[in-house]
Amino acid sequence: MQAPRNFKHDFLKHFLLGLHVSRDSSGGMMSLNEREREIKHLADAAMALARGDGANWSRALIAGLAKKENNEAFIGKKHCKEFESIASPHGYHGTSSFLKRKMIMKRKSFNSRLKVRKKGFPSPSSSRVIPSVLARRIVRKRTQVLKRIIPGAESLDGISLLSETLDYVVYLRAQANIMQRLTRVFGV
Amino acid sequence: MRSWSEAKLSFREERKMDLGEKGKFGLEKRTVDSLNCNTTGLTTTEWNQIGSLPCPSASMVDSFGHVIWNQLPSNTHNLSFSNAQATASSSTIGKPVPMNWNPSDSLTKGGMFFSTGMGMLPLSLSQFPCDAGFTERAARFSCFSDVAYPFIVPGSSDATAEAQMQKNEADRIEALKGRSGLIDQSSNSGSPMKEQREKGPNEFSEPEFSDDARDESPNSSKGVFGINKRKRSNQDMESDQGQAAAQLPFEAAKDVTDNKQKEEKNSSTMANVKPLGKNPKESGEAPKEDYIHVRARRGQATNSHSLAERVRREKISERMKFLQDLVPGCSKVTGKAVMLDEIINYVQSLQRQVELFQTRTGSSSVIGFTPEMIHQQLHPPHQGLIQVGMAGVMNPSDAFRRALNVQLASTSGFKDSTQQMTNAWDEDLHNVVQMTYGNNPPLKTQDLNGAPRDGFPL
Numbered sequence: 001m002q003a004p005r006n007f008k009h010d011f012l013k014h015f016l017l018g019l020h021v022s023r024d025s026s027g028g029m030m031s032l033n034e035r036e037r038e039i040k041h042l043a044d045a046a047m048a049l050a051r052g053d054g055a056n057w058s059r060a061l062i063a064g065l066a067k068k069e070n071n072e073a074f075i076g077k078k079h080c081k082e083f084e085s086i087a088s089p090h091g092y093h094g095t096s097s098f099l100k101r102k103m104i105m106k107r108k109s110f111n112s113r114l115k116v117r118k119k120g121f122p123s124p125s126s127s128r129v130i131p132s133v134l135a136r137r138i139v140r141k142r143t144q145v146l147k148r149i150i151p152g153a154e155s156l157d158g159i160s161l162l163s164e165t166l167d168y169v170v171y172l173r174a175q176a177n178i179m180q181r182l183t184r185v186f187g188v
Numbered sequence: 189m190r191s192w193s194e195a196k197l198s199f200r201e202e203r204k205m206d207l208g209e210k211g212k213f214g215l216e217k218r219t220v221d222s223l224n225c226n227t228t229g230l231t232t233t234e235w236n237q238i239g240s241l242p243c244p245s246a247s248m249v250d251s252f253g254h255v256i257w258n259q260l261p262s263n264t265h266n267l268s269f270s271n272a273q274a275t276a277s278s279s280t281i282g283k284p285v286p287m288n289w290n291p292s293d294s295l296t297k298g299g300m301f302f303s304t305g306m307g308m309l310p311l312s313l314s315q316f317p318c319d320a321g322f323t324e325r326a327a328r329f330s331c332f333s334d335v336a337y338p339f340i341v342p343g344s345s346d347a348t349a350e351a352q353m354q355k356n357e358a359d360r361i362e363a364l365k366g367r368s369g370l371i372d373q374s375s376n377s378g379s380p381m382k383e384q385r386e387k388g389p390n391e392f393s394e395p396e397f398s399d400d401a402r403d404e405s406p407n408s409s410k411g412v413f414g415i416n417k418r419k420r421s422n423q424d425m426e427s428d429q430g431q432a433a434a435q436l437p438f439e440a441a442k443d444v445t446d447n448k449q450k451e452e453k454n455s456s457t458m459a460n461v462k463p464l465g466k467n468p469k470e471s472g473e474a475p476k477e478d479y480i481h482v483r484a485r486r487g488q489a490t491n492s493h494s495l496a497e498r499v500r501r502e503k504i505s506e507r508m509k510f511l512q513d514l515v516p517g518c519s520k521v522t523g524k525a526v527m528l529d530e531i532i533n534y535v536q537s538l539q540r541q542v543e544l545f546q547t548r549t550g551s552s553s554v555i556g557f558t559p560e561m562i563h564q565q566l567h568p569p570h571q572g573l574i575q576v577g578m579a580g581v582m583n584p585s586d587a588f589r590r591a592l593n594v595q596l597a598s599t600s601g602f603k604d605s606t607q608q609m610t611n612a613w614d615e616d617l618h619n620v621v622q623m624t625y626g627n628n629p630p631l632k633t634q635d636l637n638g639a640p641r642d643g644f645p646l
Contacts, residue, residue, distance in 0.1 A: 001514060023553060035550040043546055135525055142528040149535050159500065162507035165531060169514050172538045179545035186552040 003174030010050035012178055018042040041065060047175055055167045056160075060152020 022038055030038075048061035146165060147154045153164050482499055484490040508527055512518045515534045521527055 001510075019549070019553060032550065035553075036547055039546045039550045039553075040543070043542065135523075138525040139528060142525065142532060145532055146528065146535075149532065149539070159503050159507065162504060162511065165535065166507060166510055166514065169511070169531070169535060169538070172535065172542065176538050176541045176545070179542060179549070183545050183548040183552070186549065 001170055003171050007050050007171065008174055008178055011046050011175060012182070014046035014049050015043060015178075015182075018046060043175070043179070047171065051171055055171075056156065056164055057151045057153065057168050064151070 019039075019042065022042060044061050045065055048058040048065070051058035053059065143158065143161060146161060147156070150161075150165055150168050153161055153168075156164055480499075482495055484495060488494075488498070504524075508524065511531055512521070512527065515527075515530050518527060518530050521530060
């Protein structure tokens with residue numbers, strides 16, 4: 001599946017605008033690190049703005065960007081309003097408080113799981129060899145990795161996590177396409 | 189009529205351009221691409237001639253539509269591509285009107301395409317709904333028992349699938365106007381399917397259909413995942429339309445199935461949804477109910493826990509199927525663990541690519557160079573990996589040469605490169621041009637950024 005056309009237009013527009021603004025506002029030269037970071041923020045902002053409100057990751061990106069004070073310089077005043085309009089109605093305060101609660105819950109369940117044994121479980125000595133348990137552990141580890149990779153997906157449960165990755169992959173691929181063409185045009 | 193055809197033409201062109209991108213970058217393994225190869229090869233060469241501009245704006249697309257519409261009467265007689273296109277156009281409805289930059293060739297082909305497109309009009313009608321086509325898509329979603337349907341849309345290449353799709357489409361559009369179509373469909377489905385009213389399968393029909401109607405993206409995609417988040421955020425106004433559309437078949441199917449079946453809880457905006465008007469009583473009680481009624485399948489356990497588990501498992505497997513289609517090279521892989529691994533790798537590689545492009549953009553927009561920057565630029569070792577790993581479009585020889593160049597350039601030390609950096613852009617272009625013509629440029633003067641530039645299939 002592909003990302004929709006107007007997303008591509010919007011992303012390109014936002015990104016280029018942001019590049020212009022940052023170039024004008026930066027004035028003199030800045031180090032490459034700063035420049036890279038700025039462009040990364042810019043690209044994230046353009047992505048999230050173009051995506052709008054339909055996905056969790058876009059809101060998470062915007063919320064993350066809006067928090068940092070030093071970003072406002074290059075994000076531009078016009079973008080700021082859109083940021084607030086997207087981030088605030090949903091009360092997206094980042095994942096901090098929710099996550100803490102969830103981690104506490106997970107710790108509790110983990111401890112309890114150590115003690116409690118379901119019926120029909122074989123002896124503990126052979127528990128590491130059981131493929132189902134192994135598979136579950138692997139899946140759990142990988143979902144954790146996935147949650148780290150995808151912005152704003154830490155508080156999602158398995159099903160919504162998968163839908164979120166689906167959405168994210170589609171738009172990330174579109175972004176990569178666009179940026180590839182862009183860099184080609186730039187002559188790099 | 190005329191404006192509608194023009195709109196359809198523009199849709200077709202957009203689809204073609206997107207398909208052309210697909211075919212060009214070769215990530216998608218759809219059968220559509222294999223059919224598109226002949227024709228998108230054409231378009232990709234045209235793209236390259238133009239110098240690979242980014243996607244033309246929608247205004248340009250519309251202008252193409254206008255021009256070709258005008259040229260149509262003179263070109264309908266041109267059937268030179270009829271054989272090749274007869275099969276291709278069946279699958280790629282509205283098979284791309286090529287770019288107008290080669291006027292003589294393109295317009296004749298365009299005219300021909302349009303004439304075949306006219307023959308396919310009923311199909312294309314369903315495949316390219318207009319902007320107001322939420323209701324049509326919702327009609328599609330009504331077939332929640334037929335999950336295989338969405339996969340037919342992008343991948344079908346034979347006439348039978350098209351016919352079935354057409355039938356489905358006709359059914360669905362009919363369902364909207366009167367719900368008899370829906371009733372027929374659900375009775376035709378035959379097998380004792382679960383009559384769940386979850387939004388899971390319907391949600392995931394949506395991303396598939398976003399292919400068809402690219403212009404509707406924000407609402408469609410918002411509709412998909414707005415539905416997901418509805419439990420948390422009640423004020424997803426933009427997804428209302430998508431959800432409203434999704435609710436309509438719900439309302440419709442209620443007549444067919446159990447009267448007790450209710451819908452999932454929605455936000456207060458559900459009250460604004462106007463159903464088809466045949467069941468005011470049920471639309472009244474719809475927003476109040478909170479849970480899903482699931483019927484146990486024949487021969488399955490009726491324990492509530494197992495039912496819920498089964499629902500959950502099916503949701504997960506459905507999403508995994510979609511992801512499988514999306515991530516390249518995952519058709520053979522089965523099982524959650526391995527699939528997740530592939531997904532993670534894919535997402536990470538995409539992110540790394542984007543990072544690469546970002547650094548390139550940054551360096552190109554910075555005016556001056558310092559030695560520090562040059563050293564940093566020469567450091568991307570993963571470039572070679574990406575390049576070798578994704579030699580889809582490039583010839584193998586080119587790929588190897590470029591990989592070699594990257595490796596050699598990185599090991600040749602920084603001294604030579606710093607002096608060359610100043611003339612980097614000129615040399616870069618020169619070398620790239622040489623490489624595309626198969627010459628063997630001197631290896632040491634390769635600019636790292638230049639070498640892997642071409643043929644980055646995505």
